[in-house]
Amino acid sequence: MKVSFEELKAEFERVLLKLDFEEERAAMCARIFAGNSRDGVYSHGLNRFPVFVQMVKDGLIDVDAEPEKVGQNGVTEQWDGHLAPGMYTATKAMQRAIALAKENGMGCVAVKNTNHWMRAGTYGWQAADAGCIGICATNSIANLPPWGGNEPRLGNNPLVVAIPRKEGHIVLDMAISQFSYGKLQEYELKGKELPVDGGYDEQGQLTKDPAQIRETERSLPIGFWKGSGLSLVLDVLVSSLSGGRSVKQITEAGNEAGVSQFFLCIDASSLDDSISNRIIAYTKTSGVMDDGGEIRYPGESSLATRHRNQKEGIPVNEEIWKQVLDL
Numbered sequence: 001m002k003v004s005f006e007e008l009k010a011e012f013e014r015v016l017l018k019l020d021f022e023e024e025r026a027a028m029c030a031r032i033f034a035g036n037s038r039d040g041v042y043s044h045g046l047n048r049f050p051v052f053v054q055m056v057k058d059g060l061i062d063v064d065a066e067p068e069k070v071g072q073n074g075v076t077e078q079w080d081g082h083l084a085p086g087m088y089t090a091t092k093a094m095q096r097a098i099a100l101a102k103e104n105g106m107g108c109v110a111v112k113n114t115n116h117w118m119r120a121g122t123y124g125w126q127a128a129d130a131g132c133i134g135i136c137a138t139n140s141i142a143n144l145p146p147w148g149g150n151e152p153r154l155g156n157n158p159l160v161v162a163i164p165r166k167e168g169h170i171v172l173d174m175a176i177s178q179f180s181y182g183k184l185q186e187y188e189l190k191g192k193e194l195p196v197d198g199g200y201d202e203q204g205q206l207t208k209d210p211a212q213i214r215e216t217e218r219s220l221p222i223g224f225w226k227g228s229g230l231s232l233v234l235d236v237l238v239s240s241l242s243g244g245r246s247v248k249q250i251t252e253a254g255n256e257a258g259v260s261q262f263f264l265c266i267d268a269s270s271l272d273d274s275i276s277n278r279i280i281a282y283t284k285t286s287g288v289m290d291d292g293g294e295i296r297y298p299g300e301s302s303l304a305t306r307h308r309n310q311k312e313g314i315p316v317n318e319e320i321w322k323q324v325l326d327l
Contacts (some may be wrong), residue, residue, distance in 0.1 A: 001321065002277040002313030004097045009034035012049060015327045019056050021063050025088055031260050036119040037314050040305035043182025044092065044317050047189070052085075061085055061115050067092055069322040075104045078242055081114030083258060089125065090117040090136075093263045095321075099132045101265035110262040112244025113261075121173030123263060124162030128169035133266040134162040138236045139247050141256040144177050149178045149319035150204070152217050154231040155247040156180060157238075162299075164268050165276050171299035176231040177219035184219075184298075189317055198250040238262050 012030035021029065033052075037045025062082060067089045071078035077096065081089040093109040100107020117138060123166050127134025140155035144187040162169040167225055179187075179198040186192055187210040197206040199213030199220045206220070223228030237272065239246040244260030245253075284295045309315070 001316050001318050003134070003316055003321070004313055005034055005038050008037060008046065008316070011324055014071075015049075015053060015324065018226065018327075019053065019063060021085075024030060025063070029085055029087055032118060032122055033089070034314075036122065037117075037316070038306055038309045039121075039302045040309070041110065041119045041182075041184055041302075042175060042315070042317070043103055043186045045182065045186060046314075046324065047164070047320055048118060048318065050327070052116075053327060055115075055255075055257070056085075058255075062196075064187070067111065067114070067200075070153050071222070075100050075106055076108040076110065076241065079109055079111040081111050083113060086115030086117040086259075087122070089114045089259065090123050090263070092197060093261070094123045094126050094134065094136070094265070095188060095326045097134075097265040098132050098265040101132050101267045106264070106266050107263045108236065108241070108262060110241035110244075110260075112242040112260050113258050114244075114259055114261055115259065119173070120158035120160045120175075121162075121171050121299075124160040124171045124173060125169060125299075127263075127265050128162040131164055131267070131269050134160065135264040136160045136262060137234045137238055137267075138261040139238050139245075139250065139259055142247050142251040143181060144219050144221055144231060145200075145220060146232070147225035150218075153247070154228060154250075155235060155250075156219060157231045157234040157247075159230075159234060159246070164271065165273055167273070167277065168297075169299050170276060170280075171298055171302065172221070173302075176221055176227050176234070178222055178227075179210070179213075179219065179221070180212065185213050189212065189320075202259040233253060233324060 009030045012033045013026050016026035065082035066086035067079050067081045070080045097107045097109045106187045124135050137159045139157050142152040144154040156175040158175045161172045194208040200218040201207040201212040235247050238260040241262050242260045280297045
């Protein structure tokens with residue numbers, strides 16, 4: 001089943017207004033949810049929307065809260081999100097980081113006490129569209145065992161690096177787990193196995209079964225011990241810069257709310273596109289594997305999916321779409 005971007009956005013906005021969102025805020029959040037599905041990240045678009053609504057109803061998200069600047073050190077600002085909707089705070093924080101970069105060449109906003117920002121790449125695209133290099137990260141509830149450990153003690157702590165480019169922005173958007181939990185849900189909804197091992201089952205064996213990994217919360221870190229180290233460093237970075245909660249504190253609270261994030265921008269107005277074009281062109285000269293795959297730069301698939309879904313309509317999971325229509 002497929003629906004248009006406008007229809008998807010309108011339904012999200014309708015529900016948010018019923019949850020007492022102010023009109024401008026409802027429109028922004030609805031646009032981000034719809035945009036995530038439009039770009040093919042269904043796990044943080046339609047599929048995540050009922051979870052977001054429940055968090056609002058449970059009081060974990062304050063629909064009226066406004067993020068506030070609480071400190072500054074040079075071109076780095078510290079904000080308190082006051083548990084406002086995560087995508088609203090993240091958009092505002094990236095807007096400010098962009099403004100700081102345009103004024104000073106570089107700018108950073110670190111946010112404590114905020115909420116899940118949905119698709120991390122949203123804010124990389126935002127920075128690149130404004131002519132900036134964007135680097136941002138968040139921590140999360142513990143859902144990843146450290147390398148050599150049994151129990152989750154690290155977050156999958158997404159990392160984004162975005163570089164503007166006229167032919168299509170380069171946007172790396174990656175969780176520190178081999179598959180984000182949203183992507184695991186996507187595979188489970190389709191009744192498909194993962195293409196490679198993504199975590200551990202109850203017997204401690206590596207598995208391609210997304211349901212078992214979601215059940216055990218023992219996802220596999222990218223690069224094994226290297227991913228484990230990167231997750232820990234990102235937790236230290238976002239918590240220290242913002243003065244906010246770490247993965248341990250988020251996990252002890254029992255809900256993935258009140259997380260810490262940072263948004264770094266570098267003015268790229270004088271960036272030479274020919275450099276990135278040469279790097280991409282050289283990379284694509286590698287021979288492809290026998291399975292018929294293709295070589296793509298980070299962000300290339302998202303842009304192609306965006307164009308296709310704008311033309312043909314956005315695929316939706318019918319069961320979740322009905323849930324939203326019934327809200």
